[in-house]
Amino acid sequence: MNMIEIENVSMRFNLAREKSESLKEYFLQMVQGKLHFDEFYALRNVTFNVEKGDFFGLIGLNGSGKSTLLKVISGVYKPTEGTTRVKGTIAPLIELGAGFDMDLTARENIYLNGTVLGLTPKYIQEKFDEIVEFSELKDFLDVPLKNYSSGMIARIGFAIATITQPDVLIADEILSVGDFLFQEKCEKRMQHLRENGTTMILVSHSIQQIERNCNKVAWLEKGRLKMVGDTKTVCDAYKQIHQE
Amino acid sequence: MKLFKAYCQDFFRYRYLLYNLVGRDFKLKYRRSVLGVIWSVLNPLLMNVVMVIVFSTIMDMRSAGIKNFSVYLIIGQLLFSFFNEATSVAMGSVLSSAPLLRKVYIPKYIFPLEKVTFSLVNCLFSFIALIIVMVVTRAPLHLTVILALYPLMTLFVFSLGIGLILATLAVFFRDIMHLWNVFTTALMYFSAIFYDPMGLQTSPSVLFLQKFISFNPVYWYITAFRGVVLDGRLLTSAEILVCGICGIVALIVGLLVFRKYQDKFVLHM
Numbered sequence: 001m002n003m004i005e006i007e008n009v010s011m012r013f014n015l016a017r018e019k020s021e022s023l024k025e026y027f028l029q030m031v032q033g034k035l036h037f038d039e040f041y042a043l044r045n046v047t048f049n050v051e052k053g054d055f056f057g058l059i060g061l062n063g064s065g066k067s068t069l070l071k072v073i074s075g076v077y078k079p080t081e082g083t084t085r086v087k088g089t090i091a092p093l094i095e096l097g098a099g100f101d102m103d104l105t106a107r108e109n110i111y112l113n114g115t116v117l118g119l120t121p122k123y124i125q126e127k128f129d130e131i132v133e134f135s136e137l138k139d140f141l142d143v144p145l146k147n148y149s150s151g152m153i154a155r156i157g158f159a160i161a162t163i164t165q166p167d168v169l170i171a172d173e174i175l176s177v178g179d180f181l182f183q184e185k186c187e188k189r190m191q192h193l194r195e196n197g198t199t200m201i202l203v204s205h206s207i208q209q210i211e212r213n214c215n216k217v218a219w220l221e222k223g224r225l226k227m228v229g230d231t232k233t234v235c236d237a238y239k240q241i242h243q244e
Numbered sequence: 245m246k247l248f249k250a251y252c253q254d255f256f257r258y259r260y261l262l263y264n265l266v267g268r269d270f271k272l273k274y275r276r277s278v279l280g281v282i283w284s285v286l287n288p289l290l291m292n293v294v295m296v297i298v299f300s301t302i303m304d305m306r307s308a309g310i311k312n313f314s315v316y317l318i319i320g321q322l323l324f325s326f327f328n329e330a331t332s333v334a335m336g337s338v339l340s341s342a343p344l345l346r347k348v349y350i351p352k353y354i355f356p357l358e359k360v361t362f363s364l365v366n367c368l369f370s371f372i373a374l375i376i377v378m379v380v381t382r383a384p385l386h387l388t389v390i391l392a393l394y395p396l397m398t399l400f401v402f403s404l405g406i407g408l409i410l411a412t413l414a415v416f417f418r419d420i421m422h423l424w425n426v427f428t429t430a431l432m433y434f435s436a437i438f439y440d441p442m443g444l445q446t447s448p449s450v451l452f453l454q455k456f457i458s459f460n461p462v463y464w465y466i467t468a469f470r471g472v473v474l475d476g477r478l479l480t481s482a483e484i485l486v487c488g489i490c491g492i493v494a495l496i497v498g499l500l501v502f503r504k505y506q507d508k509f510v511l512h513m
């Protein structure tokens with residue numbers, strides 16, 4: 001069964017040459033007929049499917065469109081062309097700690113962020129201890145988040161997003177923050193979720209991590225899908241070109 | 245109608261988020277200031293005293309047909325500043341949530357809705373100032389006070405509609421924030437906050453002013469509110485209609501405009 005179907009997706013950004021953020025500039029440019037943009041395709045005609053239970057890897061150099069693709073899948077961007085279909089709930093880990101308010105305490109943020117992800121306060125309450133335990137921040141719960149290190153924030157973010165059993169988990173280079181103990185812990189958690197039926201999409205700049213975890217990989221290059229297939233084939237081809 | 249249903253379903257799913265966001269604003273606003281909630285009472289109260297002193301020395305309010313000028317004034321102040329605050333913060337709400345909206349999917353109208361709701365909460369607190377003024381000036385308490393909910397709720401809907409339109413505009417043109425500021429300052433003088441346009445001597449220019457003011461929805465909300473709280477009368481059918489229709493039309497236009505452009509927001513933030 002296909003959990004995610006990506007069909008012919010293109011994503012165009014208008015890079016405004018002269019940003020017309022003020023009305024006056026906008027009208028001046030419109031009158032002078034200068035209101036045009038540099039068009040830039042971050043994704044072009046990308047098509048592939050992710051099946052249920054897949055641990056799907058996404059590789060490519062910086063700027064190849066990986067993050068953009070994940071945002072299209074999770075609904076942050078509406079694609080310029082093409083369609084995406086996702087079955088079930090998505091837990092997006094585009095950037096750990098997105099949606100945290102640095103002036104609130106960790107406890108308050110857990111509730112706020114949980115509801116951002118569509119959880120009910122009751123559910124968060126039930127799972128509160130589990131979240132705290134996973135993030136190992138028991139002693140800091142009532143400290144404003146601005147006093148936390150980025151690693152600590154990432155831990156809470158990961159703990160909240162993975163507290164449910166989402167149908168699809170999307171992770172964008174999140175495992176690069178935090179120490180190796182945390183990374184191991186996260187990988188374990190993801191494997192655990194997967195055994196229980198969650199479909200994963202993982203972006204990582206560590207090809208070893210992809211090889212270790214994923215069963216299928218897609219390779220993006222300058223917004224186009226260069227290759228998609230089982231991990232070994234794609235990663236070997238990738239390594240050959242990028243000489244790792 | 246279908247659109248409305250979709251909004252409602254979304255709303256149901258994210259109601260806790262709304263609740264938590266309002267809670268956050270509340271905590272952040274009141275946690276740090278020592279006087280806390282007292283400020284939102286004290287501020288209109290002090291303004292009221294100053295304005296009462298100034299205006300009663302330059303004009304005779306009683307002869308202008310205003311029985312209790314203090315109460316008359318503070319109702320105008322409070323409702324107008326609710327409208328002003330609600331629309332102004334709603335305007336910047338989508339932009340200031342950019343970091344979040346760029347990373348997770350959330351229905352975007354949550355943010356203007358949250359800001360207008362938070363302004364309403366603030367406004368309810370500041371009604372303590374109204375009560376104080378009523379007690380001090382020995383204003384009689386009429387049963388019709390309950391009817392004040394109608395102008396208040398319809399003003400909420402009206403502000404939400406305007407807020408949605410402004411929030412959309414602000415994403416594309418940051419200038420709108422300054423323009424709106426100028427506009428509301430001008431609007432304040434045409435909302436009859438410290439005078440009664442119907443009580444002025446009739447002259448061609450006053451007639452024109454009366455006509456002009458009657459096109460200002462905010463004036464209608466304030467007048468309806470004053471009528472039931474201060475004069476102890478029922479709402480007129482004109483008030484019921486104007487308040488209701490302005491609110492609903494603003495909301496529908498707001499939702500349509502917002503919906504039309506919301507997919508482009510992330511690309512402009």
Ligand SMILES: Nc1ncnc2c1ncn2[C@@H]1O[C@H](COP(=O)(O)OP(=O)(O)O)[C@@H](O)[C@H]1O
Nearest residue numbers: 013042060061062063064065066067068069511
């Ligand atoms: N909001 C945006 N506006 C304009 N260009 C963007 C935007 N987001 C991403 N891009 C561009 O799209 C390309 C792909 O970016 P991204 O998806 O972040 O790549 P990756 O995650 O693979 O490093 C980059 O060239 C980037 O500059």
Ligand SMILES: [Mg+2]
Nearest residue numbers: 066067068172
């Ligand atoms: Mg990226």
